[in-house]
Amino acid sequence: PNQLIWFRNDLRVTDHPALTAACQSAMAEGGRVHAVFVCTTQQWQRHDWGVNKRDFVYRSVLALGQQLRELGITLHVLQVPLFSQCAEAVVKLALELGAGKVVWHREVGWDERQRDLAVRKRCTQENLATEVLDDRLLVPPESVLTGGGTPFKVFTPYKRRWLEALKASGVANLPKPRVQPGKVNAPTISRDAFGLSEDVPAMAALWPAGESEAHKRLVRFTRERLMQYGEQRDFPALEGTSGLSPYLAVGAISARQCAHAWLLASEGDWHHPRSDVWLSELGWRDFYQYIMWHFPRVSRNQPFVEKTRQLAWRSADEDFLAWCQGRTGIPLVDAAMRQLHATGWMHNRLRMVVAMFLTKNLLVDWRRGEAYFMQQLVDGDFAANNGGWQWSASTGTDAAPYFRVFNPVSQSQRFDPEGQFIRHWLPELAHLDNKQIHLPKPALRGDYPAPIVDLKLSRQQAIDAFAAL
Ligand code: FAD
Numbered sequence: 001p002n003q004l005i006w007f008r009n010d011l012r013v014t015d016h017p018a019l020t021a022a023c024q025s026a027m028a029e030g031g032r033v034h035a036v037f038v039c040t041t042q043q044w045q046r047h048d049w050g051v052n053k054r055d056f057v058y059r060s061v062l063a064l065g066q067q068l069r070e071l072g073i074t075l076h077v078l079q080v081p082l083f084s085q086c087a088e089a090v091v092k093l094a095l096e097l098g099a100g101k102v103v104w105h106r107e108v109g110w111d112e113r114q115r116d117l118a119v120r121k122r123c124t125q126e127n128l129a130t131e132v133l134d135d136r137l138l139v140p141p142e143s144v145l146t147g148g149g150t151p152f153k154v155f156t157p158y159k160r161r162w163l164e165a166l167k168a169s170g171v172a173n174l175p176k177p178r179v180q181p182g183k184v185n186a187p188t189i190s191r192d193a194f195g196l197s198e199d200v201p202a203m204a205a206l207w208p209a210g211e212s213e214a215h216k217r218l219v220r221f222t223r224e225r226l227m228q229y230g231e232q233r234d235f236p237a238l239e240g241t242s243g244l245s246p247y248l249a250v251g252a253i254s255a256r257q258c259a260h261a262w263l264l265a266s267e268g269d270w271h272h273p274r275s276d277v278w279l280s281e282l283g284w285r286d287f288y289q290y291i292m293w294h295f296p297r298v299s300r301n302q303p304f305v306e307k308t309r310q311l312a313w314r315s316a317d318e319d320f321l322a323w324c325q326g327r328t329g330i331p332l333v334d335a336a337m338r339q340l341h342a343t344g345w346m347h348n349r350l351r352m353v354v355a356m357f358l359t360k361n362l363l364v365d366w367r368r369g370e371a372y373f374m375q376q377l378v379d380g381d382f383a384a385n386n387g388g389w390q391w392s393a394s395t396g397t398d399a400a401p402y403f404r405v406f407n408p409v410s411q412s413q414r415f416d417p418e419g420q421f422i423r424h425w426l427p428e429l430a431h432l433d434n435k436q437i438h439l440p441k442p443a444l445r446g447d448y449p450a451p452i453v454d455l456k457l458s459r460q461q462a463i464d465a466f467a468a469l
Helices: 017-029 041-046 051-070 083-096 110-125 155-169 201-206 211-224 226-232 245-250 255-265 276-294 296-300 306-310 317-325 331-343 348-361 366-376 382-392 408-415 420-425 455-467
Strands: 002-007 033-039 074-079 099-105 129-133
Touching (some): 002 017, 017 099, 017 129, 033 051, 041 051, 051 211, 051 245, 074 083, 083 099, 110 296, 211 255, 226 276, 255 276, 276 296, 296 382, 317 331, 317 348, 317 366, 331 408, 331 420, 348 366, 348 408, 366 382
Parallel strands (some): 033 074, 099 129
16 A cells, blocks of 8 residues: 655654555555645644744755655645644545555644544544654653652753653664655645745745755754754854844754764764753753643643743833834844745744743733744744743743843843944944944834833842742
8 A cells, every 4th residue: 555644844754664654555555655744824823833834844845845756755735724624635636546544743742642643543443554754843742750650850860851852863864765756746835835825035045944944954054053053052143043043943954863963063072061061052952842741731831830821911001012013122133034034944042032022121021022022933933932932931840930130231241241232233323333223212213112121120020020929
Protein backbone atom coordinates (compact mmCIF):
# COMPACT_ATOMS: atom_id res chain seq x y z
CA PRO A 1 0.00 0.00 0.00
CA ASN A 2 0.89 3.66 -0.41
CA GLN A 3 1.83 5.96 2.46
CA LEU A 4 0.46 9.39 3.22
CA ILE A 5 2.55 11.82 5.19
CA TRP A 6 0.83 14.82 6.73
CA PHE A 7 3.03 17.92 6.92
CA ARG A 8 2.12 20.55 9.54
CA ASN A 9 4.87 22.61 11.15
CA ASP A 10 7.71 20.47 9.82
CA LEU A 11 8.00 21.93 6.31
CA ARG A 12 11.26 20.39 5.13
CA VAL A 13 12.59 17.17 3.57
CA THR A 14 15.88 16.61 5.42
CA ASP A 15 15.99 15.24 8.97
CA HIS A 16 12.27 14.48 8.80
CA PRO A 17 11.42 11.33 10.81
CA ALA A 18 7.91 10.92 9.36
CA LEU A 19 9.10 11.31 5.78
CA THR A 20 11.94 8.86 6.37
CA ALA A 21 9.58 6.32 7.96
CA ALA A 22 7.01 6.66 5.16
CA CYS A 23 9.68 6.22 2.47
CA GLN A 24 11.09 3.15 4.21
CA SER A 25 7.65 1.52 4.51
CA ALA A 26 6.84 2.35 0.90
CA MET A 27 10.10 0.82 -0.25
CA ALA A 28 9.60 -2.35 1.81
CA GLU A 29 6.00 -2.77 0.74
CA GLY A 30 6.30 -1.54 -2.83
CA GLY A 31 4.00 1.48 -2.52
CA ARG A 32 4.36 5.19 -3.20
CA VAL A 33 4.62 8.08 -0.80
CA HIS A 34 2.18 10.99 -1.03
CA ALA A 35 2.19 14.15 1.05
CA VAL A 36 -0.56 16.43 2.28
CA PHE A 37 -0.80 19.87 3.86
CA VAL A 38 -4.16 21.10 5.18
CA CYS A 39 -5.07 24.80 5.17
CA THR A 40 -7.44 25.66 8.02
CA THR A 41 -7.89 29.41 7.72
CA GLN A 42 -10.73 29.77 10.24
CA GLN A 43 -8.78 27.80 12.82
CA TRP A 44 -5.70 29.93 12.13
CA GLN A 45 -7.81 33.00 12.68
CA ARG A 46 -8.96 31.61 16.04
CA HIS A 47 -5.28 31.08 16.84
CA ASP A 48 -4.52 34.70 15.87
CA TRP A 49 -2.25 33.82 12.97
CA GLY A 50 -1.65 37.15 11.24
CA VAL A 51 -0.79 37.92 7.61
CA ASN A 52 2.98 37.70 8.21
CA LYS A 53 2.73 34.21 9.66
CA ARG A 54 0.29 32.93 7.00
CA ASP A 55 2.38 34.43 4.21
CA PHE A 56 5.51 32.76 5.59
CA VAL A 57 3.73 29.41 5.89
CA TYR A 58 2.39 29.82 2.35
CA ARG A 59 5.85 30.48 0.93
CA SER A 60 7.31 27.62 2.98
CA VAL A 61 4.67 25.21 1.63
CA LEU A 62 5.52 26.34 -1.92
CA ALA A 63 9.20 25.60 -1.29
CA LEU A 64 8.31 22.25 0.27
CA GLY A 65 6.12 21.30 -2.71
CA GLN A 66 9.05 21.95 -5.03
CA GLN A 67 11.46 19.87 -2.95
CA LEU A 68 9.02 17.00 -2.63
CA ARG A 69 8.54 17.09 -6.38
CA GLU A 70 12.28 16.65 -6.86
CA LEU A 71 11.98 13.55 -4.68
CA GLY A 72 9.12 12.20 -6.79
CA ILE A 73 6.48 12.94 -4.15
CA THR A 74 3.23 14.78 -4.82
CA LEU A 75 2.11 17.37 -2.28
CA HIS A 76 -1.68 17.63 -2.02
CA VAL A 77 -2.99 20.84 -0.47
CA LEU A 78 -6.43 20.52 1.13
CA GLN A 79 -8.63 23.29 2.44
CA VAL A 80 -11.10 23.03 5.32
CA PRO A 81 -12.12 25.81 7.70
CA LEU A 82 -11.40 24.14 11.05
CA PHE A 83 -9.29 21.44 12.70
CA SER A 84 -12.51 19.53 13.42
CA GLN A 85 -12.91 18.92 9.67
CA CYS A 86 -9.38 17.61 9.14
CA ALA A 87 -10.19 13.99 9.97
CA GLU A 88 -12.80 13.73 7.23
CA ALA A 89 -10.63 15.45 4.62
CA VAL A 90 -7.38 13.61 5.33
CA VAL A 91 -9.01 10.18 5.52
CA LYS A 92 -10.89 10.80 2.29
CA LEU A 93 -7.63 11.71 0.53
CA ALA A 94 -5.83 8.71 2.02
CA LEU A 95 -8.53 6.36 0.71
CA GLU A 96 -8.51 7.98 -2.75
CA LEU A 97 -4.74 7.54 -2.92
CA GLY A 98 -4.90 3.92 -1.82
CA ALA A 99 -2.83 4.64 1.27
CA GLY A 100 -2.53 2.02 3.98
CA LYS A 101 -1.05 4.36 6.52
CA VAL A 102 -1.02 8.03 7.53
CA VAL A 103 2.13 9.32 9.25
CA TRP A 104 2.67 12.60 11.11
CA HIS A 105 4.62 14.27 13.93
CA ARG A 106 3.25 14.89 17.41
CA GLU A 107 2.23 18.43 18.40
CA VAL A 108 1.77 19.84 21.90
CA GLY A 109 -1.10 22.36 21.64
CA TRP A 110 -4.51 21.34 22.99
CA ASP A 111 -6.48 21.94 19.78
CA GLU A 112 -3.81 20.11 17.78
CA ARG A 113 -4.01 17.15 20.15
CA GLN A 114 -7.81 16.97 19.86
CA ARG A 115 -7.52 17.17 16.07
CA ASP A 116 -4.99 14.36 15.96
CA LEU A 117 -7.04 12.12 18.25
CA ALA A 118 -10.03 12.57 15.95
CA VAL A 119 -7.93 11.75 12.89
CA ARG A 120 -6.61 8.62 14.55
CA LYS A 121 -10.10 7.48 15.44
CA ARG A 122 -11.39 8.10 11.92
CA CYS A 123 -8.40 6.24 10.42
CA THR A 124 -9.07 3.23 12.65
CA GLN A 125 -12.71 3.15 11.51
CA GLU A 126 -11.49 2.99 7.91
CA ASN A 127 -8.82 0.38 8.62
CA LEU A 128 -6.06 2.87 7.96
CA ALA A 129 -2.94 2.52 10.08
CA THR A 130 -1.42 5.62 11.71
CA GLU A 131 2.08 6.34 12.91
CA VAL A 132 2.90 9.32 15.11
CA LEU A 133 6.55 10.24 15.54
CA ASP A 134 8.43 12.75 17.66
CA ASP A 135 10.22 15.55 15.89
CA ARG A 136 9.68 19.02 17.23
CA LEU A 137 11.40 18.80 20.60
CA LEU A 138 15.05 17.84 20.96
CA VAL A 139 14.02 15.58 23.83
CA PRO A 140 10.47 14.11 24.03
CA PRO A 141 8.42 15.44 26.99
CA GLU A 142 8.22 12.07 28.77
CA SER A 143 12.00 11.69 28.83
CA VAL A 144 12.66 14.57 31.23
CA LEU A 145 11.03 13.97 34.63
CA THR A 146 11.93 14.54 38.26
CA GLY A 147 13.10 11.66 40.47
CA GLY A 148 9.45 11.30 41.54
CA GLY A 149 8.34 10.88 37.94
CA THR A 150 6.57 14.25 37.73
CA PRO A 151 7.25 17.03 35.24
CA PHE A 152 9.65 19.83 36.15
CA LYS A 153 8.22 23.32 36.67
CA VAL A 154 11.49 25.21 36.87
CA PHE A 155 13.88 25.61 33.95
CA THR A 156 17.29 25.09 35.59
CA PRO A 157 16.72 21.55 36.97
CA TYR A 158 14.77 20.71 33.80
CA LYS A 159 17.67 21.87 31.68
CA ARG A 160 20.15 19.70 33.61
CA ARG A 161 18.11 16.53 33.02
CA TRP A 162 17.27 17.61 29.47
CA LEU A 163 20.96 17.97 28.63
CA GLU A 164 21.75 14.50 30.00
CA ALA A 165 18.97 13.03 27.87
CA LEU A 166 20.13 14.97 24.82
CA LYS A 167 23.73 13.84 25.21
CA ALA A 168 22.52 10.24 25.50
CA SER A 169 20.26 10.39 22.43
CA GLY A 170 22.64 12.53 20.37
CA VAL A 171 21.72 14.96 17.64
CA ALA A 172 22.28 12.90 14.50
CA ASN A 173 20.34 14.15 11.47
CA LEU A 174 18.40 11.98 9.03
CA PRO A 175 19.38 12.33 5.37
CA LYS A 176 17.04 13.37 2.56
CA PRO A 177 15.16 10.28 1.34
CA ARG A 178 15.90 8.64 -2.03
CA VAL A 179 14.05 9.82 -5.12
CA GLN A 180 10.89 7.86 -6.03
CA PRO A 181 10.74 7.05 -9.72
CA GLY A 182 7.80 8.39 -11.74
CA LYS A 183 6.56 11.77 -12.89
CA VAL A 184 5.04 14.20 -10.42
CA ASN A 185 2.92 17.22 -11.25
CA ALA A 186 3.58 20.57 -9.66
CA PRO A 187 1.09 21.16 -6.86
CA THR A 188 -1.42 23.94 -7.27
CA ILE A 189 -1.18 26.13 -4.21
CA SER A 190 -3.18 29.34 -4.10
CA ARG A 191 -2.60 32.28 -1.77
CA ASP A 192 -6.33 32.24 -1.31
CA ALA A 193 -6.20 28.94 0.56
CA PHE A 194 -4.00 30.69 3.14
CA GLY A 195 -6.46 33.56 3.49
CA LEU A 196 -4.06 35.92 1.71
CA SER A 197 -5.52 38.45 -0.66
CA GLU A 198 -2.30 40.24 -1.58
CA ASP A 199 1.46 39.77 -1.60
CA VAL A 200 3.53 40.85 1.37
CA PRO A 201 6.70 41.77 -0.57
CA ALA A 202 8.54 43.32 2.39
CA MET A 203 8.34 40.03 4.29
CA ALA A 204 9.42 37.96 1.29
CA ALA A 205 12.55 40.12 1.03
CA LEU A 206 13.37 39.99 4.76
CA TRP A 207 12.46 36.36 5.30
CA PRO A 208 12.93 34.28 2.15
CA ALA A 209 11.22 30.96 2.80
CA GLY A 210 12.52 27.42 2.53
CA GLU A 211 14.93 24.91 3.84
CA SER A 212 17.99 26.12 1.93
CA GLU A 213 17.60 29.68 3.27
CA ALA A 214 17.31 28.28 6.80
CA HIS A 215 20.55 26.33 6.38
CA LYS A 216 22.34 29.33 4.90
CA ARG A 217 21.41 31.30 8.02
CA LEU A 218 22.47 28.50 10.34
CA VAL A 219 25.87 28.18 8.65
CA ARG A 220 26.45 31.93 8.68
CA PHE A 221 25.44 32.19 12.32
CA THR A 222 27.58 29.31 13.59
CA ARG A 223 30.57 30.57 11.59
CA GLU A 224 30.35 34.27 12.29
CA ARG A 225 28.36 34.95 15.44
CA LEU A 226 27.94 31.87 17.65
CA MET A 227 31.11 32.41 19.67
CA GLN A 228 30.13 36.03 20.43
CA TYR A 229 26.49 35.17 21.11
CA GLY A 230 26.85 35.23 24.90
CA GLU A 231 28.18 38.80 24.82
CA GLN A 232 26.06 40.19 22.01
CA ARG A 233 22.66 38.55 22.24
CA ASP A 234 21.10 41.17 24.52
CA PHE A 235 21.95 44.22 22.41
CA PRO A 236 19.16 44.88 19.92
CA ALA A 237 21.25 47.23 17.75
CA LEU A 238 23.65 44.35 16.96
CA GLU A 239 22.89 41.40 14.72
CA GLY A 240 23.92 39.06 17.51
CA THR A 241 21.31 36.30 17.25
CA SER A 242 20.61 33.68 14.59
CA GLY A 243 17.39 35.01 13.03
CA LEU A 244 16.26 31.38 12.74
CA SER A 245 12.99 31.66 14.67
CA PRO A 246 10.57 31.82 11.68
CA TYR A 247 12.28 28.77 10.16
CA LEU A 248 12.16 26.81 13.41
CA ALA A 249 8.53 27.82 13.91
CA VAL A 250 7.41 26.30 10.58
CA GLY A 251 9.96 23.51 10.77
CA ALA A 252 11.90 24.54 7.65
CA ILE A 253 14.83 23.49 9.81
CA SER A 254 14.77 21.09 12.75
CA ALA A 255 16.04 21.83 16.24
CA ARG A 256 18.26 18.73 15.83
CA GLN A 257 19.89 20.26 12.76
CA CYS A 258 20.55 23.42 14.78
CA ALA A 259 21.93 21.44 17.72
CA HIS A 260 24.06 19.32 15.38
CA ALA A 261 25.63 22.41 13.80
CA TRP A 262 26.10 23.89 17.26
CA LEU A 263 27.92 20.77 18.50
CA LEU A 264 30.24 20.72 15.46
CA ALA A 265 31.07 24.41 15.90
CA SER A 266 31.63 23.76 19.62
CA GLU A 267 34.16 21.03 18.77
CA GLY A 268 32.04 18.34 20.40
CA ASP A 269 32.09 20.08 23.80
CA TRP A 270 28.55 19.97 25.24
CA HIS A 271 29.60 22.56 27.83
CA HIS A 272 31.57 24.87 25.54
CA PRO A 273 32.06 28.05 27.58
CA ARG A 274 31.60 30.42 24.64
CA SER A 275 28.65 28.80 22.91
CA ASP A 276 26.60 26.95 25.52
CA VAL A 277 24.13 29.86 25.96
CA TRP A 278 22.77 29.22 22.48
CA LEU A 279 22.06 25.57 23.25
CA SER A 280 20.22 26.85 26.34
CA GLU A 281 17.95 28.89 24.08
CA LEU A 282 17.04 25.69 22.24
CA GLY A 283 16.45 24.32 25.74
CA TRP A 284 13.95 27.12 26.46
CA ARG A 285 12.24 26.32 23.19
CA ASP A 286 11.84 22.69 24.28
CA PHE A 287 10.85 23.71 27.81
CA TYR A 288 7.82 25.79 26.78
CA GLN A 289 6.55 22.97 24.56
CA TYR A 290 7.20 20.53 27.41
CA ILE A 291 5.11 22.71 29.75
CA MET A 292 2.32 22.87 27.18
CA TRP A 293 2.34 19.10 26.84
CA HIS A 294 2.30 18.35 30.57
CA PHE A 295 0.06 21.27 31.64
CA PRO A 296 -2.55 21.66 28.90
CA ARG A 297 -4.26 24.53 30.76
CA VAL A 298 -1.60 26.94 29.48
CA SER A 299 -2.69 26.13 25.97
CA ARG A 300 -6.34 26.77 26.91
CA ASN A 301 -5.99 30.44 27.71
CA GLN A 302 -5.23 29.85 31.39
CA PRO A 303 -2.27 30.98 33.46
CA PHE A 304 0.11 28.35 34.76
CA VAL A 305 -0.03 29.85 38.29
CA GLU A 306 -3.70 29.35 39.00
CA LYS A 307 -4.17 32.04 41.61
CA THR A 308 -3.21 34.69 39.05
CA ARG A 309 -6.59 34.06 37.41
CA GLN A 310 -7.98 36.48 39.99
CA LEU A 311 -5.62 39.28 39.06
CA ALA A 312 -7.41 42.61 38.58
CA TRP A 313 -6.24 43.44 35.05
CA ARG A 314 -7.21 46.91 33.81
CA SER A 315 -9.43 47.16 30.74
CA ALA A 316 -7.47 50.27 29.61
CA ASP A 317 -8.35 50.04 25.91
CA GLU A 318 -6.65 53.32 25.07
CA ASP A 319 -3.42 52.33 26.78
CA PHE A 320 -3.50 48.98 25.02
CA LEU A 321 -3.98 50.69 21.67
CA ALA A 322 -1.12 53.11 22.37
CA TRP A 323 1.10 50.12 23.19
CA CYS A 324 0.06 48.29 19.99
CA GLN A 325 0.76 51.37 17.90
CA GLY A 326 4.08 52.23 19.56
CA ARG A 327 2.83 55.54 20.98
CA THR A 328 3.49 55.00 24.69
CA GLY A 329 6.03 57.82 24.99
CA ILE A 330 8.64 55.37 26.33
CA PRO A 331 11.31 55.42 23.57
CA LEU A 332 12.60 51.85 23.82
CA VAL A 333 9.08 50.39 23.94
CA ASP A 334 7.93 52.40 20.93
CA ALA A 335 11.08 51.62 18.93
CA ALA A 336 10.58 47.91 19.62
CA MET A 337 6.96 47.99 18.46
CA ARG A 338 8.07 49.72 15.26
CA GLN A 339 10.62 46.98 14.67
CA LEU A 340 7.81 44.45 15.08
CA HIS A 341 5.54 46.23 12.58
CA ALA A 342 8.25 46.76 9.99
CA THR A 343 9.91 43.34 10.15
CA GLY A 344 7.44 40.88 11.76
CA TRP A 345 10.18 40.14 14.30
CA MET A 346 11.37 41.66 17.57
CA HIS A 347 14.60 41.16 19.45
CA ASN A 348 14.21 38.84 22.47
CA ARG A 349 15.36 41.44 25.03
CA LEU A 350 12.72 43.83 23.71
CA ARG A 351 9.97 41.19 23.70
CA MET A 352 10.57 40.94 27.44
CA VAL A 353 10.69 44.72 27.88
CA VAL A 354 7.45 45.46 26.00
CA ALA A 355 5.63 42.48 27.52
CA MET A 356 6.54 43.56 31.04
CA PHE A 357 5.59 47.14 30.26
CA LEU A 358 2.14 46.02 29.06
CA THR A 359 1.44 43.54 31.84
CA LYS A 360 3.02 45.44 34.75
CA ASN A 361 3.16 49.17 34.07
CA LEU A 362 -0.15 49.15 32.19
CA LEU A 363 -1.54 46.13 34.08
CA VAL A 364 -3.16 44.83 30.87
CA ASP A 365 -3.95 41.11 30.64
CA TRP A 366 -1.04 39.16 29.10
CA ARG A 367 -3.50 37.30 26.83
CA ARG A 368 -4.15 40.52 24.90
CA GLY A 369 -0.44 41.00 24.33
CA GLU A 370 0.03 37.35 23.41
CA ALA A 371 -2.71 37.61 20.77
CA TYR A 372 -1.36 40.89 19.37
CA PHE A 373 2.14 39.43 19.04
CA MET A 374 0.76 36.39 17.24
CA GLN A 375 -1.11 38.65 14.82
CA GLN A 376 2.12 40.49 13.95
CA LEU A 377 4.96 37.98 14.22
CA VAL A 378 6.46 36.14 11.28
CA ASP A 379 7.93 33.64 13.78
CA GLY A 380 4.71 33.22 15.81
CA ASP A 381 5.01 29.99 17.78
CA PHE A 382 2.25 29.12 20.22
CA ALA A 383 4.41 27.59 22.96
CA ALA A 384 7.28 30.12 22.80
CA ASN A 385 4.93 33.08 22.64
CA ASN A 386 2.70 31.81 25.44
CA GLY A 387 5.72 30.93 27.57
CA GLY A 388 7.37 34.30 26.93
CA TRP A 389 4.21 36.21 27.84
CA GLN A 390 3.49 34.21 30.95
CA TRP A 391 7.12 34.57 32.02
CA SER A 392 6.94 38.35 31.60
CA ALA A 393 3.54 38.62 33.30
CA SER A 394 4.70 36.48 36.25
CA THR A 395 1.82 34.04 35.68
CA GLY A 396 3.94 31.22 34.23
CA THR A 397 6.31 28.44 35.21
CA ASP A 398 9.62 29.72 36.41
CA ALA A 399 8.41 33.23 35.64
CA ALA A 400 10.03 36.49 36.65
CA PRO A 401 9.07 37.10 40.30
CA TYR A 402 6.22 39.62 40.32
CA PHE A 403 8.24 42.26 42.17
CA ARG A 404 10.98 42.18 39.53
CA VAL A 405 9.67 44.64 36.98
CA PHE A 406 12.05 45.75 34.23
CA ASN A 407 12.35 49.51 34.05
CA PRO A 408 12.27 50.21 30.30
CA VAL A 409 14.47 53.29 30.73
CA SER A 410 17.23 51.44 32.59
CA GLN A 411 16.93 48.57 30.09
CA SER A 412 17.40 51.13 27.34
CA GLN A 413 20.47 52.68 29.02
CA ARG A 414 21.96 49.26 29.58
CA PHE A 415 21.24 47.44 26.32
CA ASP A 416 21.16 50.33 23.83
CA PRO A 417 23.69 52.60 25.54
CA GLU A 418 24.33 54.80 22.51
CA GLY A 419 20.69 54.85 21.48
CA GLN A 420 21.54 53.29 18.09
CA PHE A 421 18.46 51.08 18.09
CA ILE A 422 16.14 53.89 19.16
CA ARG A 423 17.59 56.29 16.58
CA HIS A 424 17.05 53.73 13.84
CA TRP A 425 13.38 53.13 14.62
CA LEU A 426 12.42 56.56 16.01
CA PRO A 427 14.15 59.02 13.70
CA GLU A 428 12.14 61.83 15.32
CA LEU A 429 14.36 61.39 18.39
CA ALA A 430 17.61 60.84 16.49
CA HIS A 431 18.94 64.34 17.26
CA LEU A 432 18.91 63.76 21.04
CA ASP A 433 22.16 63.04 22.87
CA ASN A 434 23.00 59.65 24.42
CA LYS A 435 21.60 60.70 27.76
CA GLN A 436 18.33 62.26 26.61
CA ILE A 437 17.46 59.62 24.02
CA HIS A 438 16.34 57.02 26.59
CA LEU A 439 14.12 59.28 28.65
CA PRO A 440 10.37 59.87 28.35
CA LYS A 441 9.69 63.45 27.22
CA PRO A 442 7.50 65.30 29.69
CA ALA A 443 5.39 66.95 26.95
CA LEU A 444 4.51 66.24 23.33
CA ARG A 445 7.67 66.80 21.33
CA GLY A 446 6.92 67.30 17.66
CA ASP A 447 5.08 64.09 16.82
CA TYR A 448 6.46 62.16 19.75
CA PRO A 449 3.96 61.64 22.61
CA ALA A 450 4.40 62.30 26.31
CA PRO A 451 4.50 59.10 28.39
CA ILE A 452 1.07 57.49 28.94
CA VAL A 453 2.05 56.26 32.38
CA ASP A 454 4.28 57.15 35.32
CA LEU A 455 6.83 54.33 35.47
CA LYS A 456 7.47 54.44 39.20
CA LEU A 457 3.87 54.75 40.31
CA SER A 458 2.55 52.10 37.90
CA ARG A 459 5.28 49.69 38.92
CA GLN A 460 4.17 49.97 42.54
CA GLN A 461 0.51 49.51 41.57
CA ALA A 462 1.37 46.28 39.74
CA ILE A 463 3.34 44.98 42.69
CA ASP A 464 0.40 45.76 44.96
CA ALA A 465 -2.07 44.00 42.64
CA PHE A 466 0.10 40.86 42.68
CA ALA A 467 0.71 41.07 46.41
CA ALA A 468 -3.07 41.20 46.96
CA LEU A 469 -3.33 37.66 45.56
P1 FAD B 1 18.30 33.03 18.89
O1 FAD B 1 18.72 33.87 20.05
O2 FAD B 1 19.27 32.81 17.81
O3 FAD B 1 17.81 31.62 19.49
C1 FAD B 1 17.74 30.45 18.68
C2 FAD B 1 16.36 29.83 18.74
O4 FAD B 1 16.06 29.40 20.06
C3 FAD B 1 15.25 30.77 18.36
O5 FAD B 1 15.10 30.86 16.96
C4 FAD B 1 14.05 30.13 19.03
O6 FAD B 1 13.54 29.07 18.29
C5 FAD B 1 14.67 29.57 20.31
N1 FAD B 1 14.50 30.51 21.42
C6 FAD B 1 15.34 31.51 21.78
N2 FAD B 1 14.89 32.12 22.89
C7 FAD B 1 13.75 31.50 23.24
C8 FAD B 1 12.82 31.68 24.30
N3 FAD B 1 12.98 32.61 25.24
N4 FAD B 1 11.74 30.87 24.34
C9 FAD B 1 11.55 29.91 23.41
N5 FAD B 1 12.40 29.70 22.39
C10 FAD B 1 13.48 30.48 22.30
N6 FAD B 1 9.97 32.85 19.92
C11 FAD B 1 9.39 32.31 18.83
O7 FAD B 1 10.03 31.54 18.12
N7 FAD B 1 8.09 32.60 18.53
C12 FAD B 1 7.32 33.44 19.28
O8 FAD B 1 6.13 33.64 18.99
C13 FAD B 1 7.92 34.04 20.43
N8 FAD B 1 7.23 34.92 21.21
C14 FAD B 1 7.84 35.47 22.31
C15 FAD B 1 7.12 36.35 23.13
C16 FAD B 1 7.70 36.92 24.26
C17 FAD B 1 6.89 37.85 25.13
C18 FAD B 1 9.04 36.60 24.59
C19 FAD B 1 9.69 37.21 25.80
C20 FAD B 1 9.76 35.73 23.78
C21 FAD B 1 9.19 35.16 22.64
N9 FAD B 1 9.92 34.27 21.80
C22 FAD B 1 9.29 33.71 20.71
C23 FAD B 1 11.30 33.85 22.16
C24 FAD B 1 12.45 34.69 21.53
O9 FAD B 1 12.22 36.04 21.72
C25 FAD B 1 12.64 34.41 20.03
O10 FAD B 1 12.70 33.02 19.81
C26 FAD B 1 13.95 35.03 19.51
O11 FAD B 1 13.95 36.41 19.72
C27 FAD B 1 14.09 34.71 18.05
O12 FAD B 1 15.25 35.26 17.50
P2 FAD B 1 16.46 34.33 16.99
O13 FAD B 1 15.93 33.27 16.10
O14 FAD B 1 17.49 35.24 16.44
O15 FAD B 1 16.91 33.67 18.36
